[in-house]
Amino acid sequence: MTEKKNYGFTTTILHNDRQKGIEHGSLHKPVHTSVAFGYGDARQLASVFQGKEPGFRYGRQGNPTVSALEDKVNKMEQGVATLCFATGMGAIGAVFQALLRAGDHVVSSSFLFGNTNSLWQTVAGQGVAVDFVDATDVDYVAAAIQPNTRIVFVETIANPRTQVADLKRIGELCKERGILYIVDNTMTTPYLFQPKTVGAGLVINALTKSIGGHGNALGGSLTDTGAYDWTQFPNIFENYKKAAPAQWGITQIRAKGLRDFGASLGPEAAHHIAVGAETLALRMERTCANAKALAELLEADERVAAVYYPGLQSHPQYAIASALFRAHGSLLSFELKDGIDCFDFLNRLRLAIPASNLGDTRTLIIPVAHTIFYEMGAERRASMGIAESLIRVSVGIEDTADLLEDFSCALEAC
Numbered sequence: 001m002t003e004k005k006n007y008g009f010t011t012t013i014l015h016n017d018r019q020k021g022i023e024h025g026s027l028h029k030p031v032h033t034s035v036a037f038g039y040g041d042a043r044q045l046a047s048v049f050q051g052k053e054p055g056f057r058y059g060r061q062g063n064p065t066v067s068a069l070e071d072k073v074n075k076m077e078q079g080v081a082t083l084c085f086a087t088g089m090g091a092i093g094a095v096f097q098a099l100l101r102a103g104d105h106v107v108s109s110s111f112l113f114g115n116t117n118s119l120w121q122t123v124a125g126q127g128v129a130v131d132f133v134d135a136t137d138v139d140y141v142a143a144a145i146q147p148n149t150r151i152v153f154v155e156t157i158a159n160p161r162t163q164v165a166d167l168k169r170i171g172e173l174c175k176e177r178g179i180l181y182i183v184d185n186t187m188t189t190p191y192l193f194q195p196k197t198v199g200a201g202l203v204i205n206a207l208t209k210s211i212g213g214h215g216n217a218l219g220g221s222l223t224d225t226g227a228y229d230w231t232q233f234p235n236i237f238e239n240y241k242k243a244a245p246a247q248w249g250i251t252q253i254r255a256k257g258l259r260d261f262g263a264s265l266g267p268e269a270a271h272h273i274a275v276g277a278e279t280l281a282l283r284m285e286r287t288c289a290n291a292k293a294l295a296e297l298l299e300a301d302e303r304v305a306a307v308y309y310p311g312l313q314s315h316p317q318y319a320i321a322s323a324l325f326r327a328h329g330s331l332l333s334f335e336l337k338d339g340i341d342c343f344d345f346l347n348r349l350r351l352a353i354p355a356s357n358l359g360d361t362r363t364l365i366i367p368v369a370h371t372i373f374y375e376m377g378a379e380r381r382a383s384m385g386i387a388e389s390l391i392r393v394s395v396g397i398e399d400t401a402d403l404l405e406d407f408s409c410a411l412e413a414c
């Protein structure tokens with residue numbers, strides 16, 4: 001298959017491995033389990049080590065199977081380079097370990113994945129100051145920026161309350177101030193939205209979620225979109241400034257983040273994720289349609305107090321989400337009216353499974369304050385807009401009628 005630039009999203013992913021030629025005509029990139037890579041000529045080993053020629057050295061820093069997945073994610077995000085990590089948190093943690101130093105300041109959305117919120121507390125203890133702001137309005141972000149602000153960090157659609165960041169205007173602000181803009185694209189995936197289009201310099205994806213899509217492998221990725229000018233970033237080690245500036249960030253993150261902290265993605269997991277990624281677009285079409293139908297059903301039900309889904313016109317960021325995203329995502333959350341016990345309701349569902357993953361093929365449901373957001377305490381939950389009765393639904397690809405019936409039966413019994 002000859003290289004052609006304008007294939008669609010799914011065609012590109014399906015045929016990407018073959019562009020580089022696969023051993024034995026295999027249609028899948030094989031799972032390479034070797035930790036080390038040997039060279040007939042010792043001088044070649046040295047030049048691979050010195051980055052003078054491409055090649056693999058040691059599994060923690062790169063692997064052919066993982067590299068094939070990196071290439072696919074990079075195409076999905078239209079990036080300059082992508083690195084994979086053992087988990088989504090591995091990617092986020094490595095970025096901050098590699099790029100931040102004591103005395104730096106970060107502006108972060110306060111509407112965050114729980115473990116990212118916890119990570120911010122960790123870096124705060126290491127001398128990095130973090131300010132949390134309501135990122136649905138760029139003015140709050142602008143007001144929090146200081147001379148030592150190195151990073152602005154947001155999620156596209158926040159989990160679990162589905163607030164949508166003011167993505168485009170925050171991108172413009174970061175560009176104007178020369179600040180690195182990092183967007184966690186997990187909830188939208190590159191099929192619904194590419195953060196590069198709003199000026200994000202780095203994009204995070206938890207591959208564990210919709211990209212892998214089947215709840216059978218953990219993984220994370222980080223893409224450098226090429227939108228950020230790394231010569232403006234003060235924390236690049238001299239050592240990594242030898243290459244072209246476009247490579248500085250990814251080179252430092254590969255060395256200081258991936259290599260030194262070691263959260264490397266394994267080849268078996270990379271294979272599972274790569275196979276899952278082939279159907280990302282198909283699954284997203286189905287889950288987004290299911291999520292919208294379920295959100296509408298819940299909103300129309302008198303036993304439901306509130307529904308949060310960016311595809312509902314009642315959602316405060318409906319307009320922004322509709323303008324930026326191809327569809328409104330597979331995640332919704334809702335609150336039942338006072339007097340209805342959320343555990344009783346959950347226990348009446350037959351299909352939706354009480355479990356904590358997202359972006360699975362199966363619909364998963366969880367009482368947020370009692371589980372994933374339990375550790376942070378009631379005060380921080382309240383500041384993030386998370387009611388004690390909030391229920392999060394990660395909508396799967398079940399047949400729509402079955403899914404809707406499951407929820408209406410469980411509500412009827414109320």
Ligand SMILES: *Cc1c(COP(=O)(O)O)cnc(C)c1O
Nearest residue numbers: 087088089113184186206208219
């Ligand atoms: C799940 C998730 C992560 C972390 O991914 P893991 O693979 O579980 O470490 C990060 N960000 C968001 C938005 C997530 O939903």
